[in-house]
Amino acid sequence: MVSTKDILSDTLRSPVLIIKHKDKLSPDYVPNTLPHREDKIRELGYIFKSILTGEGKDSERVVIVGRTGTGKTATVKSFGKSFEDIAEREFGVKIKYVHINCYRHRTLYLISQEIANALKLPIPMRGLSAQEVFKIIHEYLDRRNLHILVTLDEFSHFLNTTSTEEIYFLVRLYDEISVIIKRISYIFIVNDMHSIYKLDKSIRDHIVRRVIEFPPYTSNELYDILKARVDEAFNENSVDEEALRYIANTYGFDKGGSGNARIAIETLGLAGEIAEKEGSSIVLLDHAKRANSMINPEVQEMLDSLLYLDLHQLILLKALIRLLNRSKAEEVTMGNLENEYIELSHELGEEPRKHTQVYEYLRKLKVIGIVNTRQSGKGMRGRTTLVSLSLPLDKRLDDFITQQILVKLKSKI
Numbered sequence: 001m002v003s004t005k006d007i008l009s010d011t012l013r014s015p016v017l018i019i020k021h022k023d024k025l026s027p028d029y030v031p032n033t034l035p036h037r038e039d040k041i042r043e044l045g046y047i048f049k050s051i052l053t054g055e056g057k058d059s060e061r062v063v064i065v066g067r068t069g070t071g072k073t074a075t076v077k078s079f080g081k082s083f084e085d086i087a088e089r090e091f092g093v094k095i096k097y098v099h100i101n102c103y104r105h106r107t108l109y110l111i112s113q114e115i116a117n118a119l120k121l122p123i124p125m126r127g128l129s130a131q132e133v134f135k136i137i138h139e140y141l142d143r144r145n146l147h148i149l150v151t152l153d154e155f156s157h158f159l160n161t162t163s164t165e166e167i168y169f170l171v172r173l174y175d176e177i178s179v180i181i182k183r184i185s186y187i188f189i190v191n192d193m194h195s196i197y198k199l200d201k202s203i204r205d206h207i208v209r210r211v212i213e214f215p216p217y218t219s220n221e222l223y224d225i226l227k228a229r230v231d232e233a234f235n236e237n238s239v240d241e242e243a244l245r246y247i248a249n250t251y252g253f254d255k256g257g258s259g260n261a262r263i264a265i266e267t268l269g270l271a272g273e274i275a276e277k278e279g280s281s282i283v284l285l286d287h288a289k290r291a292n293s294m295i296n297p298e299v300q301e302m303l304d305s306l307l308y309l310d311l312h313q314l315i316l317l318k319a320l321i322r323l324l325n326r327s328k329a330e331e332v333t334m335g336n337l338e339n340e341y342i343e344l345s346h347e348l349g350e351e352p353r354k355h356t357q358v359y360e361y362l363r364k365l366k367v368i369g370i371v372n373t374r375q376s377g378k379g380m381r382g383r384t385t386l387v388s389l390s391l392p393l394d395k396r397l398d399d400f401i402t403q404q405i406l407v408k409l410k411s412k413i
């Protein structure tokens, strides 16, 4: 038996856990709600409705196109599962949703096997061709009065590696096998239309009937997605608003980011882990910044672009770092930054640039993405620009900038 004292002692000494359900942060997890993809689910519903009402005699097809991390897989999987349920419950129609990743299954044969597996359909051991397997599948669907909706995710891998005959067979299935009811419909997922447009028209027209585009997420959209994920995966009140906003702004397409929800969620998860490791009970802005610099591929590009900055742009950046270090604040006013810049310029034997020029430098640093600016809200006298660093204050970054300044100063002599 463990004593109350021991239990309590263990509990009090054990690290603070911020993340409640780690699995809900995994890239494979499909949440119940998909903010900002509701209209896409509706569109899919309209397209495949004809299978339920029996009015469509054709095999339905739709192409889903969008950059990486725009929710294509999650949305389609979520749609497929609900579609199966509602079809049976409310319409008495049996539909099986089958999701196949063409990166893993990039031949017609492997695709036919995956469909058979999903239907739990035993395929005779003797070597059947993919075409024969498709016929057996169709006979089975007829016998069971079943439809299947097959999603071919990462479809470009199939198009780029398989033979024209196989592509032709897959998409012109009903020219090859004669049936009364066409029971197989498709969703094709691609990152761009390139691999489809280069196909012969006789194939392409059987793929591109309808297209649904998934645009990259804006920062406000990412914010809603992250917020919903925080509610599912984290303990209550354990993620600071600022941290969330920072991640959303970093990846928001409208702010120059990639609009990729996967990386945004990954950053959130890592920020949670960093905070936990440090014994913090809340994920703060600095945790998010550090997570970002570990994950974001754009950070390296940002550092590379520092090599192209002018001497005075670098001095301004160094002044910002010095001021942030000294004040231990997250952001500084433009006025203070300018004073620091003037002081540092004098220390380096440089004539400080004019006010308007300094503003121009700041704009450049903002475009690169290394600094953020915002207007102060109420509470400060007048409105002033507040400047912060978008990377964590890190000694390596500081040293790198100092070194670049020295290089530039030397090359002037």
Ligand SMILES: Nc1ncnc2c1ncn2[C@@H]1O[C@H](COP(=O)(O)OP(=O)(O)OP(=O)(O)O)[C@@H](O)[C@H]1O
Pocket: 026, 027, 028, 029, 030, 031, 033, 034, 035, 036, 037, 066, 067, 068, 069, 070, 071, 072, 073, 074, 075, 191, 225, 261, 262, 265
């Ligand atoms: N609207 C959303 N709401 C909640 N989570 C989302 C949303 N969109 C994407 N996600 C999450 O972001 C991650 C990436 O999404 P998903 O895999 O669906 O993107 P994708 O467009 O299929 O990317 P890829 O082209 O790289 O396969 C997943 O973890 C998914 O759950």
